[in-house]
Amino acid sequence: MGEHPIVFDAVWKKFRRGERHDSLRDLVPSLVQRLTRRGHADELRGEQEFWALKDVSFTVPRGEALGIIGPNGAGKSTALKLLTRILRPTRGACHVNGRVGALIEVAAGFHPDLTGRENVYLQGAIMGMKQREIAARLDEIVDFSGVAPFIDTPVKRYSSGMQARLGFSIAAHLNPDVLFVDEVLSVGDISFQAKCLERMRQNVRAGVTLVFVSHNLQAVSALCRRALVLGKGQLLFDGPTEEALDIYMAAAQNASARYGTQDPQFRLLSAQLTSGAREDAADVITPHARCRLVCEIECLKPANGFAVGIELERTRDLLYCYGVTTEELGESLWSAAAGERIVVTVDFAAHLARGHYRLNLHVRDPRAGAFLFFAESVANFSVEEPRSYDGVVEIEPRISLRRVEQPYVDLDSVTVA
């Protein structure tokens, strides 16, 4: 166990909810109350506590990049604060070995009245750098941040982006053994974000152990091979990033309120996806397979002039892959009376790359420009394929290489005019 730079062993963390007595004036009455009504006070206290982390365990071996994802309130920040020793676990143990760098609130130590240069020394010291190290890397830090012309200007005159860039640059030159990164990439422009990501990649390649907490799923998958999914303080998944992203997205979609119409005019009765010649429901499909989605919907209120449509989305990131309606396919608009049932049959070819996908079904009134009905995930399926590649569509590529025969060139005989 002691071998790993990061060990999180059955960690529980409890917080208090609500207002806390933070003055002596409140303390005295509450003490009196507790003495007189002992049982009641304990009961009250139990209600005000909640577990931000429940029995979470993981280890990170040296040189590995671990992503932590999950919805707000899942316990990601708590986990990070435990790792950086700002908090201590209520139960369990949390060990981090080696020099720790944290790209969290990189500008926390900045004082607005001090100049950029003075703040570099201060923030560097806060992050645990020696004055000598900072002095040696000052030019590098300032160059990286891109605020060189303003380095002797008080930080209060900086934009928030400039502050964050300077803060990140200091942290990036820390040379840690273990690096914790929170949502810091959200600041700075695109080119600076790319620079930061590249810097973190370099760190990982150089053997730094990295823990990356982010809502930026693309950045997580670009940086980490392994990821944890946290939800309501519990560890839901620990494994390959791709799978983690799918699990997180699926959970997030279940949790989110369905953004259907306020007052749906149709109701979904059944939906089934089949593939190829098979009659039974399919959830695993091979690329290019012909698929058929059969849905039955019931009209709840009389509807005049509607079109039925489908949407195909990739589950991991809700990438919109395809969408079409009966109107767009040249069909005339339909009408239905209340209580009438309609069977919708959609035939399509799954020219899709490996991954998880979902189909949404909707009924739309194109003249009013309004959705009469919207059903998310009427069918979920995954496309499986033994080869490994990246993307959305299956384009059946073939790549061949051929060497070009080049005439021999004698460099000595080449003269430059």
Place this chain on the structure above:
Amino acid sequence: MTHLTADLREMVEEQIRYRELLYQMTRRDLLLRYKQTVMGFGWAIFMPLINTVVFSVIFTRVAPIDVGMPYPLFAFCGLLAWNFSASSFRFALTSLTSNTNLVTKVYFPREIFPATSVLVSLVDFAVGSTVLVGLMVYYGVRPSASLAALPLVVLVHLMFTMSVCLLLSMANLFYRDVKYLFDVLLTVWMFGTAVLYPIANMGPRMAAVLQWNPLTPIIDGYRAVLIRGTFPEPTLFLTASLTSAALLAISWLVFHRAEFQFAENV
């Protein structure tokens, strides 16, 4: 016991690892003061000097008292030493609560905050001392062998001030009205300490109680080694030294064990 030794080892190790941060934080506060106020370090001289003038008028003209040395020398020495403790206490009180950003977001030993308050005040103390030297020259005070005991007096003074700062910063983090309470207490404390008059002038019964206030033998210690050319009164000074050392050990340990609750309570 193993728990205690582990804590002690951690406390010492952290101070060594983060010693540069202490320096940087002190530098920050001094720089800020220099930038934000016109007088800068001038305050360190100006404040005790004005007070010395005021109290010299009171205690040499209005209600003359005998202090066994020129009164301005007595008062300035007392005020300078008292101000070191008092301003340390005042800075330390809010040192954690005014740095919420750092306390909740970055880890480093929290002792740095109260320690910075003490160091910044120590710089003022050093600056103000130059005026004391000037006054000593003016009144023709010659340094004697007792000057060798000065570092000891400073050390005890530092230990006592630091331990109170540790407790105050922590107390104000958990209970925010400690600040107001302490403001009142500080005024009372000053008049219960031998800053402006010898403690004996308060009557034998009160003096018997107040002499155990560690700051009284410490401040009298400065006067003894610098001006009177004697060594500090042994019983009282030794008691104050031992009290200060014990208080520092206890308050530091308490602080260290409580510091992991700071981020949740600030």
